[in-house]
Amino acid sequence: MGRIEIRFAGFGGQGIGLLGRLLGEAVSLYEEGKNSVMTQSYGPESRGGASSTDVVIDTIEIDYPKATELDYFVVLSEEAYQKYIPKLKKGGILFVEEDLVTLDDQANKAKKIFKIPATKIAETLGSRLFANIAMLGFVCANTEGIVSEEALTQVMKEKIKAKYVEKNLIAFQKGKEYKQE
Amino acid sequence: MMSDGNLDLPEILTGEHFTTGNHATAEGALAVGCKFFGGYPITPSSEIAEHMALRLPRVNGHFVQFEDELASIIGILGARWGGYKSMTATSGPGYSLMVENIGLGMMTETPCVIINVQRGGPSTGLPTLVGQQDIMQTKWGAHGDFEPIVLCPSSVQECFELAVQAFNYAEQYRLPVTVLMDEILGHMSEKLIIPDRSKIKRVNTKKPNVPPEEYLPYKPDKDLVPPMAIAGDGYNIMVTGLTHDERGYPVLNVETQEKLVRRINDKIRKNKDKIIILEEYMLDDAEIAILSFGSVARAAKGAVNRAREKGIKAGLLRLVTIWPFPDERIEALANQVKTILVPEINYGQITREVERTTHGKTNVKGLFKMGAIHNPQEILSEIEKCT
Numbered sequence: 001m002g003r004i005e006i007r008f009a010g011f012g013g014q015g016i017g018l019l020g021r022l023l024g025e026a027v028s029l030y031e032e033g034k035n036s037v038m039t040q041s042y043g044p045e046s047r048g049g050a051s052s053t054d055v056v057i058d059t060i061e062i063d064y065p066k067a068t069e070l071d072y073f074v075v076l077s078e079e080a081y082q083k084y085i086p087k088l089k090k091g092g093i094l095f096v097e098e099d100l101v102t103l104d105d106q107a108n109k110a111k112k113i114f115k116i117p118a119t120k121i122a123e124t125l126g127s128r129l130f131a132n133i134a135m136l137g138f139v140c141a142n143t144e145g146i147v148s149e150e151a152l153t154q155v156m157k158e159k160i161k162a163k164y165v166e167k168n169l170i171a172f173q174k175g176k177e178y179k180q181e
Numbered sequence: 182m183m184s185d186g187n188l189d190l191p192e193i194l195t196g197e198h199f200t201t202g203n204h205a206t207a208e209g210a211l212a213v214g215c216k217f218f219g220g221y222p223i224t225p226s227s228e229i230a231e232h233m234a235l236r237l238p239r240v241n242g243h244f245v246q247f248e249d250e251l252a253s254i255i256g257i258l259g260a261r262w263g264g265y266k267s268m269t270a271t272s273g274p275g276y277s278l279m280v281e282n283i284g285l286g287m288m289t290e291t292p293c294v295i296i297n298v299q300r301g302g303p304s305t306g307l308p309t310l311v312g313q314q315d316i317m318q319t320k321w322g323a324h325g326d327f328e329p330i331v332l333c334p335s336s337v338q339e340c341f342e343l344a345v346q347a348f349n350y351a352e353q354y355r356l357p358v359t360v361l362m363d364e365i366l367g368h369m370s371e372k373l374i375i376p377d378r379s380k381i382k383r384v385n386t387k388k389p390n391v392p393p394e395e396y397l398p399y400k401p402d403k404d405l406v407p408p409m410a411i412a413g414d415g416y417n418i419m420v421t422g423l424t425h426d427e428r429g430y431p432v433l434n435v436e437t438q439e440k441l442v443r444r445i446n447d448k449i450r451k452n453k454d455k456i457i458i459l460e461e462y463m464l465d466d467a468e469i470a471i472l473s474f475g476s477v478a479r480a481a482k483g484a485v486n487r488a489r490e491k492g493i494k495a496g497l498l499r500l501v502t503i504w505p506f507p508d509e510r511i512e513a514l515a516n517q518v519k520t521i522l523v524p525e526i527n528y529g530q531i532t533r534e535v536e537r538t539t540h541g542k543t544n545v546k547g548l549f550k551m552g553a554i555h556n557p558q559e560i561l562s563e564i565e566k567c568t
Contacts, residue, residue, distance in 0.1 A: 025199035063483030
């Protein structure tokens with residue numbers, strides 16, 4: 001495995017930052033032999049619409065902490081899609097919240113696109129707040145060699161407030177089991 | 182981990198964490214026994230103050246948010262004379278306001294730690310983006326002659342370790358010590374391993390070894406550092422920014438100035454080999470050296486690895502201690518390599534020092550950038566131009 005760069009992006013309030021923290025921590029602390037660095041959009045860049053967080057994963061020491069060319073782009077809003085899609089490298093993999101993003105084939109160099117109605121799935125659990133974790137389950141199920149379900153589950157149990165853990169774990173399972181049409 | 186709402190945490194969070202450089206710095210300070218934080222929040226350092234506000238009162242420490250940076254630095258000097266290991270955290274604009282009384286700390290030989298999470302300047306500049314523009318300010322900011330100790334981490338782990346080291350140097354040599362972080366390190370998260378308490382070295386100032394009537398508060402030992410009595414120890418102490426004799430009384434003449442100013446400088450100069458920390462990577466057979474520090478040094482190491490894959494003999498000298506400057510090591514390096522490349526997020530502050538220390542014996546090339554760190558490819562391109 002070489003260096004892998006993943007960006008999660010969406011709008012403020014979707015819990016984008018949490019996704020970066022969960023993945024970064026799961027890899028750093030629970031995946032043997034892997035390192036990760038997590039950074040978040042900050043300052044004027046993070047005001048207004050788009051919010052983003054990058055996780056860089058490698059088996060060796062991570063030299064450059066920021067994302068340069070994304071291997072994976074996980075996006076939950078139209079604005080974030082428009083803003084960051086040029087960063088996805090040719091042959092990269094795209095995950096989209098299909099009800100919130102209109103794909104633009106011109107801009108998009110993805111080799112493979114995974115689509116999920118994460119917000120609708122979350123609403124079946126009583127709140128759209130679980131959409132981020134449904135998306136995380138979907139990403140976990142459709143990527144190889146990045147992070148295990150066990151590591152993510154462990155970190156979710158530690159990081160998420162006790163009273164919300166159970167529903168988030170269900171959201172994760174629903175995302176993981178979702179089969180794209 | 183650390184600020185997830187669980188407030189009943191021990192002083193030292195032994196274990197593995199995934200956290201930011203700012204939180205790691207705060208935890209390093211707590212682990213080495215910091216009991217007083219005085220500060221004024223400023224981007225991109227505010228999370229240090231926030232974290233200390235949360236943690237300190239629960240481990241028998243004190244947190245004060247002062248009205249400004251002038252009060253903050255004075256507050257931590259006073260706290261140390263009251264017996265608390267103390268610190269503040271700021272960024273370039275705040276450090277500018279503190280320099281006058283960092284000078285007071287140098288003159289009164291007060292141990293304390295100042296964290297400067299660098300952003301772009303001059304002035305209020307670029308609050309949310311990275312800089313390495315305060316290198317010279319930490320050396321020459323305050324008036325008068327003094328030899329500062331300044332440390333510069335490159336990873337979240339090192340933010341913790343150098344916070345510990347900064348307090349230990351401050352206590353050992355009795356002076357304010359600065360840690361120059363930067364916005365990227367302050368805000369990025371990676372793995373941090375906090376060792377067991379028994380593995381964390383805690384240095385404390387020497388205490389007087391004479392009865393109160395014989396004690397001279399500024400009479401040094403052989404290492405040029407005087408033992409320190411604090412308020413309440415039962416010794417007479419005088420603390421003044423004026424030139425003073427061994428009793429601490431202002432004595433405004435040439436002889437006293439000669440003795441005092443030489444000593445507060447020489448206590449660092451004569452111990453610099455013990456203070457200077459360097460990381461050397463693939464330098465043994467190097468023909469091109471990159472001299473780097475802070476978050477940029479990560480990219481520099483990446484560039485060295487890429488250059489080596491291409492068969493180019495490149496190596497890295499990383500400054501962990503910025504001041505005192507490692508003149509002798511760099512001079513020796515100048516005799517070995519054809520070029521020293523210096524990538525830095527400023528317009529040539531360390532490059533100028535490297536030119537000074539190499540005496541024209543090698544080609545010194547600065548690689549300057551503003552507001553962002555270099556990526557390994559950019560540095561590699563420069564290496565390739567030098568071959």
